[in-house]
Amino acid sequence: MQTPADFRFPKSARLLTSREFQQVSSRGRRFTSRYFILLTRDVPLEPTRMGITVSRKVGNAVQRNRVKRIIREAFRLRRSMLKPGLECVVIAKPLAGQTVNAELDLNLRELLAHHEVRVSV
Numbered sequence: 104m105q106t107p108a109d110f111r112f113p114k115s116a117r118l119l120t121s122r123e124f125q126q127v128s129s130r131g132r133r134f135t136s137r138y139f140i141l142l143t144r145d146v147p148l149e150p151t152r153m154g155i156t157v158s159r160k161v162g163n164a165v166q167r168n169r170v171k172r173i174i175r176e177a178f179r180l181r182r183s184m185l186k187p188g189l190e191c192v193v194i195a196k197p198l199a200g201q202t203v204n205a206e207l208d209l210n211l212r213e214l215l216a217h218h219e220v221r222v223s224v
Contacts, residue, residue, distance in 0.1 A: 112179040118154030118190060127192045136214040138207055140194040153178045153191045162200030170195045173207045
């Protein structure tokens with residue numbers, strides 16, 4: 104069982120700089136689903152980290168922030184199940200802004216599981 108501290112989303116678990124995003128984009132693999140584009144890059148001996156990109160095409164500020172919250176929450180709760188040493192960038196597609204939260208969460212979980220980003224249980 105995990106303690107509440109394991110479910111945090113600290114800065115050390117985030118991609119923060121433009122350079123980090125570009126490295127994942129240029130050297131990583133790309134997977135797509137209906138609502139998201141997932142870019143992944145293996146970085147051995149590093150913690151699993153994630154970055155989020157939600158453009159104005161997704162909708163107004165309220166819709167963009169909602170999509171970002173859903174992505175952060177999905178990653179925060181499932182970070183321990185992801186492969187270690189993985190850098191991920193999740194890019195929201197425009198359709199994500201008009202979709203309900205549960206469907207976005209399910210789509211992101213399926214995307215991670217389908218492309219072997221998750222550790223086998």
